[in-house]
Amino acid sequence: MSSASRHPTPHAPAVIGIDVATASVRVVCVDGRGCVLAEARAELPPPVRTVAGTSEQDARSWWPAVRTALRRTTGALPRGGREVTAVAVSATSGTIVPTGADGVPLGPALMYDDRRAADLNAEAQRVGGARWDALGLSVGPTAALGRAVWCLRTYGRGLRHVLHTPDLVGRALTGRPVATDWSHALKSGYDARAAEWAHEVFDAFDFPLALLPAVRAPATEAGVVGREAAEATGLPEGCSVRLGMTDGCAGQIATGAVEPGRFVGVLGTTYVLKGVSAELVHDATGAVYSHRHPDGWWLPGGASNTGGEWLADVDPARLPALDAAAAARGPASYVRYPLRRDGERFPFVSGAARGFELGRPRDEADAHRAALEGVAFVERLALERVERLGVPVLGPLHAAGGGSRSAVWTAIRATVLDRPVRVVDRAETAFGAALLAATGTLHEDLAAGAAAMVRGGALVDPVPGERSALDDAHGRFVAALRERGWISDG
The missing domain is CATH 3.30.420.40 (ATPase, nucleotide binding domain)
Incomplete structure (x- = not known):
């Protein structure tokens, strides 16, 4: 696009x-x-x-x-x-x-x-x-x-x-x-x-x-x-x-993720991953379920209990300064799983899941940075889960939701995923509905409509200098989930 x-x-x-x-x-x-x-x-x-x-x-x-x-x-x-x-x-x-x-x-x-x-x-x-x-x-x-x-x-x-x-x-x-x-x-x-x-x-x-x-x-x-x-x-x-x-589904379509292999990470109050697959996906745990694509393909995805909700107690006016401080300090000194409620439903299902910290923050910027990274770790697990279910994830991850307006958070997500993240201009339900209205009227099909109508937005690349530290932190995060019995090696 x-x-x-x-x-x-x-x-x-x-x-x-x-x-x-x-x-x-x-x-x-x-x-x-x-x-x-x-x-x-x-x-x-x-x-x-x-x-x-x-x-x-x-x-x-x-x-x-x-x-x-x-x-x-x-x-x-x-x-x-x-x-x-x-x-x-x-x-x-x-x-x-x-x-x-x-x-x-x-x-x-x-x-x-x-x-x-x-x-x-x-x-x-x-x-x-x-x-x-x-x-x-x-x-x-x-x-x-x-x-x-x-x-x-x-x-x-x-x-x-x-x-x-x-x-x-x-x-x-x-x-x-x-x-x-x-x-x-x-x-x-x-x-x-x-x-x-x-x-x-x-x-x-x-x-x-x-x-x-x-x-x-x-x-x-x-x-x-x-x-x-x-x-x-x-x-x-x-x-x-x-x-x-x-x-x-309309919000997903609004990002242009309308063909097999294309996925969008919606970062709002909670994190939602949606994509397109040629075949119906079967997940025995129920973490991933599918709507049907207008063209007969499938729209697998899942909704986490983790996401921007951890910011609920932060004054929105302070977020730009916290983001700037988090960007300046680089990778956090500790690992944080910023889950505010009881239980998780995606990328793993566990009623026992609770937020945790491995270590203590050095300051407020460190705590903010660790939470941004923690949500990105959840996103990486989500993408890895759909890939294990046999669904290829191709190209950049499309990004939508209020959290995608944070430049530092988007850069962290790209680095943790080791793939570019494309922030889409108008990833909103009404625009997705307009794309559906254009299908068969202004454009031959949905793919043609998305190609013509969706603005690609900014492409954010991984930060090479932070990749090793974030890989290590993600490994510690996954190990902690396994130790608690919330995920397995499968």
């Missing part, structure tokens, strides 16, 4: 990506070369979470927020939105809403972190064990599958549909029911390998499959913008509505 300067072409066709996140809706409009023409956001009410593990949001707030953000975006375009060819919607993974026959919510949306159906999900895991094993997937306590069953038992005959966030927004855009994509359907019990809902599991719960939407590949057309939505949003009537993907 070229990082050359780009300028929008006047009156060129454009696409829009919509990200329905937890706190807000974000909309971005880009042309076929990835130039941002306009963008806007609208706030959403915060989810209501309880100590009992429930997590709800008013689903009726989604469309008004989407409508507002779209109107602000199209109003800022040179042709008032007439240049928009297609739109796609991405949202949180595993959020569902019960609706009646008219598509109107019967109650609040059950969010991705809602645990009310943990017992139902445990039963779904047992019933569908053979299927989940073949998929390399497990049904966790927060899976949407169990919550769908809860909706049936709660709303009874009044329940006509269990929809995902983009399904509800897509219906508002088109004026009719739309299919869902196989990315959003994954945690609801869809088997993308067999191209079917896990019917034996739903049968065990007496759950009619007719309550679930049809499923199609991301980036395919779900319908077109109807007259009412066109008047409300500024989108042209007849504009193509394409299927999106979950926020994590």
Whole structure:
């Protein structure tokens, strides 16, 4: 992907990506070369979470927020939105809403972190064990599958549909029911390998499959913008509505990591590794699981409990000075595993895992540097794990997330990995949704769209003078994990 300067072409066709996140809706409009023409956001009410593990949001707030953000975006375009060819919607993974026959919510949306159906999900895991094993997937306590069953038992005959966030927004855009994509359907019990809902599991719960939407590949057309939505949003009537993907998958696509062997390390509150493989990856521990790529490949990855969360107690205003001091001092004098919570889920699975230090810091800069290195050590283990599972990791690692804005942290990551790290300009969900909207409209396929639209960003090379010290520290880190029984030699 070229990082050359780009300028929008006047009156060129454009696409829009919509990200329905937890706190807000974000909309971005880009042309076929990835130039941002306009963008806007609208706030959403915060989810209501309880100590009992429930997590709800008013689903009726989604469309008004989407409508507002779209109107602000199209109003800022040179042709008032007439240049928009297609739109796609991405949202949180595993959020569902019960609706009646008219598509109107019967109650609040059950969010991705809602645990009310943990017992139902445990039963779904047992019933569908053979299927989940073949998929390399497990049904966790927060899976949407169990919550769908809860909706049936709660709303009874009044329940006509269990929809995902983009399904509800897509219906508002088109004026009719739309299919869902196989990315959003994954945690609801869809088997993308067999191209079917896990019917034996739903049968065990007496759950009619007719309550679930049809499923199609991301980036395919779900319908077109109807007259009412066109008047409300500024989108042209007849504009193509394409299927999106979950926020994590769309964020990966936004980096340009869309072909086999390409991976992205997302460094936010936690660390997430995502990539593309030609074949489905099987990880017996469950640390790595796969979404399906729009072109039929697979998107293996995993999410750690380690990451930028260790900075939660640090005043953000102090980070530039701490980074500068960490860069000046060079490799840390001791080893640190900066895990703030109990347990780890990737690149290894251990409920017993706890953060630790091998030695003591000389000063604050040393402690800061050791934590930066500790997350990089986790990232190296993550890449080595997917390679042991038979997935090649090619070329530079794409980098995204707030932590990738730290120059010293990125240089440490490159050195620990002994490979260049490419920081991508707009690695965000809404931009990834725009790429999906451009697939089959502005560009022939996703790879062509990513090549034309994703800006490569800065390429950060390893620091040769620090390689030996960081290799030694990583070895001590791995040895400590083995001594504690959290990882094995396999």
